Amino acid sequence: MVRLYLLVLTGGIKMFQTIKSMRVSEQIVNQIQSQIVEGKLTECQKLPNETGLAQEFGVSRASVREALTILESKGVIERHKNGGTFVCKYCLEKILAAIDIPxxxxxxxxxxxxxxxxxxxxxxxxxxxxxxxxxxxxxxxxxxxxxxxxxxxxxxxxxxxxxxxxxxxxxxxxxxxxxxxxxxxxxxxxxxxxxxxxxxxxxxxxxxxxxxxxxxxxxxx
Missing domain, CATH: 1.20.120.530 (GntR ligand-binding domain-like)
Incomplete structure (x- = not known):
């Protein structure tokens, strides 16, 4: 997995990097997972809504929605109806367990x-x-x-x-x-x-x- 370095959201500083290449949803997935591994996103932390994430990444809401669906299927995040999107408990172990070793x-x-x-x-x-x-x-x-x-x-x-x-x-x-x-x-x-x-x-x-x-x-x- 390509390691993408992320920015911490403090004041006017952006949390995520603008997406500039192909396979947008995968890059969003990688950035969010990297931030979890680095401890910048923690268990049970609430993520920005789709509109906020789309603005941070500089992509469409459709790309963000696709990325969130991938992360949800991996057990990394969970989406609460009318309650936002949260980082799952124990998601770090799931990310590490998926390290790509033949x-x-x-x-x-x-x-x-x-x-x-x-x-x-x-x-x-x-x-x-x-x-x-x-x-x-x-x-x-x-x-x-x-x-x-x-x-x-x-x-x-x-x-x-x-x-x-x-x-x-x-x-x-x-x-x-x-x-x-x-x-x-x-x-x-x-x-x-x-x-x-x-x-x-x-x-x-x-x-x-x-x-x-x-x-x-x-x-x-």
């Missing part, structure tokens, strides 16, 4: 994906060390217990593995990190099933996860 990965793409997640998780681990609370520790511990049970049953342990990484991402208290980590984790799930199936790999993974858990608990980044 569903079928070749070996080169998987390496890129693995590298991206590795970079993200290094920073996530640092932030988790600083921000994790008792509830986060409890969730991490629970996933480790689940992994131990999988090891004893002879299961793959993939679900507890994915959950453990998500717990770390959530402990950062950063919605964007958590959302991206969830998307990347889901993309890598099939490959992780294969790697965890190697003899001894799940036990080694559990050992590594326990070390990470203790490091976060001890605030050792």
């Amino acid at each position: 569903r079928k990965l070749d070996s080169e793409m998987f390496e890129d994906l693995y590298e991206a997640r590795e970079i993200l998780e290094i920073k996530a681990g640092e932030l988790a060390c600083q921000r994790a609370d008792e509830l986060d520790y409890m969730k991490m511990k629970k996933t480790l217990d689940m992994m131990q049970e999988s090891l004893e049953r002879g299961d793959s342990g993939i679900n507890s593995d994915v959950l453990f990484h998500q717990c770390i991402a959530m402990a950062t208290k950063n919605q964007i990190i958590a959302g991206i980590d969830r998307s990347l984790g889901n993309m890598m799930k099939d490959m992780r099933v294969k790697t965890l199936a190697y003899p001894g790999r799940l036990a080694q993974c559990l050992k590594e996860h326990r070390a990470i858990y203790l490091a976060i608990q001890e605030r050792d980044s």
Whole structure:
């Protein structure tokens, strides 16, 4: 998705950029979604009416109406009859979950994906060390217990593995990190099933996860 930088509406300053190229409705969608990701539009915030948005974007009301229909179908906004248009709760996660990553990965793409997640998780681990609370520790511990049970049953342990990484991402208290980590984790799930199936790999993974858990608990980044 093309990243479009937006202006904050304060006084006479325009909130949105004037649309100058083709596929007008898609550009409106991108601008509104970008502003949500950047935190300039927040959950439950009311948007200007169609006329106001059309003036801000410099487009027709028909283009705005089409864009709002797209956003509503994605669960990003909701339109109340005679009550205006509002940003939906939890819409940020829906936007991040729709990041355009190919569903079928070749070996080169998987390496890129693995590298991206590795970079993200290094920073996530640092932030988790600083921000994790008792509830986060409890969730991490629970996933480790689940992994131990999988090891004893002879299961793959993939679900507890994915959950453990998500717990770390959530402990950062950063919605964007958590959302991206969830998307990347889901993309890598099939490959992780294969790697965890190697003899001894799940036990080694559990050992590594326990070390990470203790490091976060001890605030050792």
